[in-house]
Amino acid sequence: MLALCASHAVHAEDDPCQNANTTLEINDCKQQQFDAKDKQLNQIYRELLQKLQANESQGGNPGVKDKPSTLLIQAQRKWIAFRDADCNTKYQIYLDGSIRNMVYLGCKIERTAQRIKELDPKLW
Template sequence: MSPRLLLALTPLLLATVAQADDCTNAITQGEMNQCAAQQYKAADKELNDLYKQITTRLTDDPKAKQLLVKAQRAWIGFRDAECEFSASGVEGGSVYPLIYTDCMTAQTKARVEAFKTYLKCKEGDLSCPVPEA
């Protein structure tokens, strides 16, 4: 590609990249898939941060920590199976990544809320397995 043509196309390319980064204006399937992936990545990061906080609070209770690990592994298996099922109607289509990733995000956000509840436990709350900070 000639330098002049590249220079002439640069504004168009930058506009396309900017539009792809602006998820409220995502138009193409690829942009929507990319936005869904970004949303999932953010939810997964939040989940991992909360998981670390909980495991830190469980340092003095190895049995509870082991039960959390077991529960989290089971939850991951459920999440993955649920989202595979949820998106199975569009398997092989260009919308599949969007449907699957939206499911992963929704399941992850629900788990985030459960973890936030665990982190709000008050001393003496026998229904809560995570000690107060």
């Protein structure tokens, strides 16, 4: 039980929205967090796409039917659809509560942070 409380306290210290007092303040803070993560994701995605395209232009992956850059674009579009559907499901679960937007944005922040790790160009 003590470990659970300590873990929760650490999360609270890391949460830039911890000082938000109203639902509107929390939602605004979460939206800002998501916007920042989304911007970071777009930057990482562009870097990886450029890396793949540069490799292709240098003759990398000869004989490959589908270019990796094309496959990445398709995968990213499908990932966005997945993220949105997944988080919309959570929104619908809490539709009648004032927590719905916080849950929805929290989901999008979490999914986006994970995708940033997955698309890190250093790992490709």
